[in-house]
Amino acid sequence: MKIKIIDFGTAQQYKVGGKSKMEERYGTPYYIAPDVLNKSYNEKCDIWSLGVILYILLVGYPPFNGSEDKKIIDAVKKGVYTLDEPEWDDVSSEAIDLVKKCLTYDPEKRISASEALEHPWFKKFAKGEKVKKSLASKALSNLKNFRAEQKLKQATLAFIVSQCLTKEETDKMGEIFAAMDKNNDGMLSKEEISEGYEEHFGYPIEDEELDSIFSAIDTDGSGAIDYSEFLMATMNEQQLMSKEKLKQAFKMFDKDNSGTISKQEIREALGNLDEEVADKMISEVDDNGDGEISFDEFERMMNMVAGAKSKGEL
Known part of the structure; x- marks a missing residue:
């Protein structure tokens, strides 16, 4: 199994051991380090971030979770995670030790890249010990499942925001968005959000708070907040995910109006999702074992997907 890490749009060269530290705050909530949130990092x-990826590969869910980006960031700031849940029972002590060393809160005590490469877990396989195919398959499946779960929720919320909200529900937020969008480009920059905040509250927003807000709302990482992202962030999630709106979203997936969502319909809706991942997603909530998702099962899946955990063992 080979893992390719992508999306280095904000990456920059940094001299290891340099006196100056980086201060700009970039990153995806699940993977961002607490020292980046504190705006003093190397x-x-x-x-x-690699420790977070390893954690997900091993058990299928992230070490720091939450129903929205702000809650995830709050969890990262605390830096408290667990390694004693049942999913860890079949994970080797060497792998657990490497996770701990990567997710050490104090960056001064955190393992370095060169030290990580010398870790017993890597040395074990460098000596010729082969990774069990079942282990590699499970790790890859865990990563795919996690990404798919997030993608499903985002796809559903995006559909609700674009297709299910009434004019009355969006009018007020639309006016606020338009007032903040000074250059009328349909996007909100950091500067526009900052100006809107000061106009509304009468005092400037702190840079850290602005970064936190922006990180939470800019879900596609475009560098600006579009109207759909604004609505998803500013409207109450319980309102967005009401039974009525979830029924409308359910119909969007249920192309043949059969009253259930099939594996093929999930795969097509999420961009030809791997069959194995679609099977896993269905099995998580398929109470009656018919291989399809009813509305009740879909509703339960949407309510749990933000904190979903893979139930498989590794």
């Missing part, structure tokens, strides 16, 4: 922030 190359060790990448080790933390």
Whole structure:
């Protein structure tokens, strides 16, 4: 199994051991290091992110979770995670030790890249010990499942925002968005959000709070907040995911109006999702074992998907 890490749009060269530290705050909530949130970090922030990826590969869910980006970021700031849940029972002690060393809160005590490569877990396989195919398959499946779960929720919320909200529900937020969008480009920049905040509250927003808000709302990482992202962030999630709106979203997936969502319909809706991942998603909530998702099962899946955990063992 080979893992390719992508999306280095905000990456920059940094001299290891340099006196100056980086201060700009970039990153995806699940993977961002607490030292990045504190706006004083060095190359060790990448080790933390790799630790998060390793954690997900091993058990199928992230170490820091939450129903929305702000809650995820709050969890990262605390830096508290668990390694004692049942999913960890079949994970080797060497792998657990490497996770701990990568997710060490203090970057000064966190393992370095060169030290990580010398870790017993890597040495074990460098000596010729082969990774069990079942282990590699499970790790890859865990990563795919996690990404798919997030994609499903985002796809559903995006559909609800674009197709299910009434004019009355969006009018007020639309006016606020338009007032903040000074250059009328249909996007909100950091500067526009900052100006809107000061106009409304009468005092400037702190840079850290602005970064936190932006990180939470800019879900596609475009560098600006579009109207759909604005609505998803500013409207109450219980309102967005009401039974009525979830029924409308359910019909969007249920192309043949059969009253259930099939594996093929999920795959097509999420961009030809792997069959194995679609099977896994269905099995998580398919109470009656018919291989399809009813509305009740769909509703339960949407309510749990933000904190979903893979139930498989590794």
